[in-house]
Amino acid sequence: MFVPARRYRNLTAGGCDTGGMRPTVAILGAGALGEILAGGLLRAGWSPDELSLAARREERCAELTDRLGVACHLDPISAAAGKRVVVVAVKPKDVPALLAQIQAALEPGQLVLSLAAGVPTSVFETALGEVPVVRAMPNTPALVDEAITAYAPGKFVTEDALKEVASVMEAVGKTVVLEEQLMDAVTAVSGTGPAYVYLLAEALTDAAIREGLPRHAAQLLVDQTLKGTGALLAETALSPIKLRAQVTSPGGTTAAAVHVLEESGFRAAIEDAVRAAAQRSREMGEAAAEDGNASGVA
Numbered sequence: 001m002f003v004p005a006r007r008y009r010n011l012t013a014g015g016c017d018t019g020g021m022r023p024t025v026a027i028l029g030a031g032a033l034g035e036i037l038a039g040g041l042l043r044a045g046w047s048p049d050e051l052s053l054a055a056r057r058e059e060r061c062a063e064l065t066d067r068l069g070v071a072c073h074l075d076p077i078s079a080a081a082g083k084r085v086v087v088v089a090v091k092p093k094d095v096p097a098l099l100a101q102i103q104a105a106l107e108p109g110q111l112v113l114s115l116a117a118g119v120p121t122s123v124f125e126t127a128l129g130e131v132p133v134v135r136a137m138p139n140t141p142a143l144v145d146e147a148i149t150a151y152a153p154g155k156f157v158t159e160d161a162l163k164e165v166a167s168v169m170e171a172v173g174k175t176v177v178l179e180e181q182l183m184d185a186v187t188a189v190s191g192t193g194p195a196y197v198y199l200l201a202e203a204l205t206d207a208a209i210r211e212g213l214p215r216h217a218a219q220l221l222v223d224q225t226l227k228g229t230g231a232l233l234a235e236t237a238l239s240p241i242k243l244r245a246q247v248t249s250p251g252g253t254t255a256a257a258v259h260v261l262e263e264s265g266f267r268a269a270i271e272d273a274v275r276a277a278a279q280r281s282r283e284m285g286e287a288a289a290e291d292g293n294a295s296g297v298a
């Protein structure tokens with residue numbers, strides 16, 4: 001039985017160690033993102049025995065324990081036992097089955113942190129009861145501790161629980177808390193965002209080669225341009241408009257290039273791409289909710 005938010009605030013024991021701002025963490029679904037998060041937590045100072053993992057295949061578990069030194073379980077209930085934050089890192093379509101597995105086993109004081117794209121907190125609350133659920137959307141720069149994670153609280157989440165979620169996700173980058181209705185937009189902007197940047201990198205590298213640059217030099221020029229520009233955007237208080245104005249001389253090369261991009265619909269294409277990704281995220285959330293109903297967990 002789960003405790004309502006009011007009571008949960010005082011419930012830091014109940015078999016689960018809150019660990020101050022370093023809560024113990026179980027990662028259920030240790031695939032690509034789960035492994036990245038576990039690696040980030042270890043780099044940030046979590047010890048292997050403060051973490052646990054769950055995977056579906058024995059060889060995946062063995063590989064993870066070998067690489068990370070963290071216990072990996074084929075049974076998600078064993079992985080979650082005694083851990084304060086239970087991270088759900090399976091694909092959205094696998095969420096209902098995982099919830100069916102763990103729904104009877106969560107303990108008072110445990111907090112669910114879902115990374116599943118598009119799946120609303122209501123799907124978890126319907127399946128699990130009055131459990132605190134936070135929905136988060138990180139991105140893959142987590143691999144180099146440069147993620148941005150937006151997260152939104154469900155109905156039964158306290159301020160303290162939100163701080164613990166922030167401490168977990170800040171192990172791999174920055175965080176921002178938002179209303180849940182904005183999470184599909186977050187998925188479309190920063191969750192999917194790295195793919196847009198990779199596509200730009202690919203196109204720019206191809207263009208550089210077409211202009212006669214050797215491949216290795218083209219790649220270095222593009223990678224470092226993207227990295228440096230990202231750092232300028234993140235570290236100066238200047239808007240992209242101001243930064244672009246700084247590199248645009250009247251009648252110069254940048255003005256000529258930007259004119260071509262605007263004329264070919266660059267800006268509108270980005271807006272349409274983000275809208276399509278947000279719509280797809282909403283559809284995936286609806287499908288996960290329907291699957292939950294069909295499987296009887298939601």
Ligand SMILES: NC(=O)c1ccc[n+]([C@@H]2O[C@H](COP(=O)([O-])OP(=O)(O)OC[C@H]3O[C@@H](n4cnc5c(N)ncnc54)[C@H](OP(=O)(O)O)[C@@H]3O)[C@@H](O)[C@H]2O)c1
Pocket residue numbers: 028029030031032033034054055056057060076089090091092094097098101115116117118137138139140191
């Ligand atoms: N990758 C990203 O950029 C990104 C960014 C933000 C959010 N997300 C979200 O993060 C989640 C994971 O994405 P991913 O790319 O890491 O997917 P992934 O590599 O497929 O990882 C999911 C893992 O969960 C395992 N699994 C499935 N059901 C399980 C169960 N009942 N018990 C234990 N393990 C189970 C899968 O096992 P098998 O290997 O046997 O299939 C797989 O290894 C998704 O919901 C996605 O929407 C991903």
